[in-house]
Amino acid sequence: MTAAPLQQPMTLKKSGLSHTAVFWIGFCVVMAVLIIAPLLLPEFWRRFLTEILIWGLLAMSSDLLIGYTGMVSFGHSAFFGLGMYCAAAALLILHPANLWLAILFGLAGAAGAALFVAYFSTRLRDIYFAITTLIFSQIFYVIIFTWTAVTGGENGLIFSRPHLSIPFIYDARFTSTTMHWFVLAVVTASYLFLRRVTQSPFGMVLQSIRENEARTRAIGYPVERYKIVSVMLSGLFAGLAGVLYAIQNQFVSPTFVYFITSGDTVIFNVIGGIGTLVGPIVGAGFFQLMRELLSRLFGDQFPYLIPLGIIFIAMIILLPQGLLGFARRWLNR
Amino acid sequence: MDAVSHFLHAIPVDLIIIQTVNGIVTGLILALIASGLTLIFGILDVVNFAHGELFMLGAYVGVIVVAATGSFWLGLIASALIVAILGAALQIVTLRPLIGRDPLNTILVTFGISLVLQNYALWQFGPVQRKIPEPFSAHFTLFYLQYPWYRIMIAALSAAIIGGFWLFLKYSKFGIWIRATTQDRVMAQAMGIPVPLVYTGVFALGAGMAAASGVLFGPLGGVNHTMGLDWVLKAFIVVVVGGMGNLGGSIAAAIFISLLEAYAAIWLDPSQAVIVSFVALILTLLFRPTGLFVATPK
Numbered sequence A: 001m002t003a004a005p006l007q008q009p010m011t012l013k014k015s016g017l018s019h020t021a022v023f024w025i026g027f028c029v030v031m032a033v034l035i036i037a038p039l040l041l042p043e044f045w046r047r048f049l050t051e052i053l054i055w056g057l058l059a060m061s062s063d064l065l066i067g068y069t070g071m072v073s074f075g076h077s078a079f080f081g082l083g084m085y086c087a088a089a090a091l092l093i094l095h096p097a098n099l100w101l102a103i104l105f106g107l108a109g110a111a112g113a114a115l116f117v118a119y120f121s122t123r124l125r126d127i128y129f130a131i132t133t134l135i136f137s138q139i140f141y142v143i144i145f146t147w148t149a150v151t152g153g154e155n156g157l158i159f160s161r162p163h164l165s166i167p168f169i170y171d172a173r174f175t176s177t178t179m180h181w182f183v184l185a186v187v188t189a190s191y192l193f194l195r196r197v198t199q200s201p202f203g204m205v206l207q208s209i210r211e212n213e214a215r216t217r218a219i220g221y222p223v224e225r226y227k228i229v230s231v232m233l234s235g236l237f238a239g240l241a242g243v244l245y246a247i248q249n250q251f252v253s254p255t256f257v258y259f260i261t262s263g264d265t266v267i268f269n270v271i272g273g274i275g276t277l278v279g280p281i282v283g284a285g286f287f288q289l290m291r292e293l294l295s296r297l298f299g300d301q302f303p304y305l306i307p308l309g310i311i312f313i314a315m316i317i318l319l320p321q322g323l324l325g326f327a328r329r330w331l332n333r
Numbered sequence B: 001m002d003a004v005s006h007f008l009h010a011i012p013v014d015l016i017i018i019q020t021v022n023g024i025v026t027g028l029i030l031a032l033i034a035s036g037l038t039l040i041f042g043i044l045d046v047v048n049f050a051h052g053e054l055f056m057l058g059a060y061v062g063v064i065v066v067a068a069t070g071s072f073w074l075g076l077i078a079s080a081l082i083v084a085i086l087g088a089a090l091q092i093v094t095l096r097p098l099i100g101r102d103p104l105n106t107i108l109v110t111f112g113i114s115l116v117l118q119n120y121a122l123w124q125f126g127p128v129q130r131k132i133p134e135p136f137s138a139h140f141t142l143f144y145l146q147y148p149w150y151r152i153m154i155a156a157l158s159a160a161i162i163g164g165f166w167l168f169l170k171y172s173k174f175g176i177w178i179r180a181t182t183q184d185r186v187m188a189q190a191m192g193i194p195v196p197l198v199y200t201g202v203f204a205l206g207a208g209m210a211a212a213s214g215v216l217f218g219p220l221g222g223v224n225h226t227m228g229l230d231w232v233l234k235a236f237i238v239v240v241v242g243g244m245g246n247l248g249g250s251i252a253a254a255i256f257i258s259l260l261e262a263y264a265a266i267w268l269d270p271s272q273a274v275i276v277s278f279v280a281l282i283l284t285l286l287f288r289p290t291g292l293f294v295a296t297p298k
Helices: A010-015 A019-040 A043-069 A076-093 A099-121 A126-146 A176-199 A201-211 A213-219 A223-249 A259-272 A279-298 A305-318 A325-331 B002-009 B013-044 B051-069 B072-098 B103-125 B149-171 B173-183 B185-190 B195-217 B227-242 B247-267 B270-287
Strands: A164-166 A170-172 B139-142 B145-148
Touching: A019 A043, A019 A176, A043 A076, A043 A176, A043 A201, A043 A223, A043 A259, A043 A279, A076 A099, A076 A126, A076 A223, A076 A259, A099 A126, A099 A164, A099 A223, A099 B270, A126 A259, A126 B103, A126 B227, A126 B270, A164 A176, A176 A201, A176 A223, A201 A213, A201 A223, A213 A223, A259 A279, A259 A305, A259 B103, A279 A305, A305 B072, A305 B103, B013 B051, B013 B139, B013 B145, B013 B149, B013 B173, B013 B195, B013 B227, B013 B247, B051 B072, B051 B103, B051 B195, B051 B227, B072 B103, B072 B195, B103 B227, B145 B149, B149 B173, B149 B195, B149 B247, B173 B185, B173 B195, B185 B195, B227 B247, B227 B270, B247 B270
Parallel strands: none
Antiparallel strands: A164 A170, B139 B145
16 A cells, blocks of 8 residues: 655746645645635535535545555444434433534544444454454444434434534524534644644654554554554544534434445545545545536436446556545655 | 343243254355355455455346246356356456555455445346245244255255365365465466466356355345345454364354354344354454464464
């Protein structure tokens, strides 16, 4: 899963700007577009964009494992789902429903699940890790699906959105525009945080585990502990994505805990480019746009996953670095 | 305490015997799938995520051929052959370019294949459950049940295919090539064994066996497009519990896991009984990560 050495983009050499300046200018431009977008887009596309950001956050959390620690998780739906269901629990039990408590509940649920999964699965490497995470997510799925009294079983749970409230300052109902801004703020903060993590000494250790686990251990790093923390961190952000999705759609259902969600997460990563953090968001956007496009062109019944699956296979064989792979080095500097 | 005494009174001997028979029948079908999976892993170093979809596709081909010709046996043979050819083609197109790359790439590619195949089946055959008619409908009496002979026949047939496969590995030229490649890939190549051909052949063999088990399972449960994931998960559990790449271990583990699930289904809802095998997997990973049915590595 390693990227080939890459040249720096040409624009850098021409403009003579420092890497940091170019990065932050690019960042601000993308942010500006995403902030203005909901004001210009019609309702459907506004929601569409918000959902892409949420799926992107889920994929980004999994990128910390796939792209940086070198472990492919096929069980991210568990963290996503636990975040969702715990947020739903907070919204249904507490009166009045509080946004921040919902987030807190969701994060706690996801962290619990992540600790459980991490404790067992990080003892294993490569494909064993992938299989174990997959099986753990199925355990959570079966529990949620069959525990009808608490989780609503197959039908899931329905609830209403909490207010967007900042204590003493602001309190209002979510509109689709403020929802978008809220999601954008959370996703951006998560991105900056994860970027900082991957560039920190901790992140360097994760990357050295990816490159050569035995050597990292030989140098004296407690590899298992680093892996557990990275799985937990990843699970935490996946849970955050789950909370956002629950608030956005006002319902939770076991389908989101099912394996399909985990599979989609991996697809977003591979298409967008692993080890870039923003790549997975681009991958999510590409996937959702293609899906929308295909179902508009050929009708709702069209099996959009066939062409998308073929694109996915072709990309692994021909372009394993993904759409943003060319910028991988640059984004991580 | 009430629950305990109730439990003790209610040990249902008849149910346990019935479930033992059921467990062995499904265990042998599972062993047929898992032995292909473990062989592919042992030789190609590929965790074939699409194995469940090959099983599912095999069942569908069985449905079509049996409906067209009326012969179950023709369906079984045709399905194994067609899916084996499909498997060979898939290996050549998607897995051969990945030789020498990180093994995680192969799990991603086979995941992509499973996605495409599953959605193809949904698109082609629709979400309606199909069924393969039983080849014969004789029954014998097992307690209060009319137990179909067909199920016993499936178990025997699965065992026969596995046995034949074992003989094939042991005595045929291609089987010896396969074993040589498992032992030492580079040396095998140096000795003039066409390793790429062995790879393709093994994948085709595994695919054919998965398809055959799909047809055998067809009359037992229904045939639908989502059946692949359930079975590939079970097969993964079996292969890990039995020890990756270990054929005998996989067969033992398949029967072990199926029996566990069958007994659990006496008291639990069948959808919850799956958790028992998950727990078996977790315990295996914790205490014997190399597999339950292999000698402790020195």
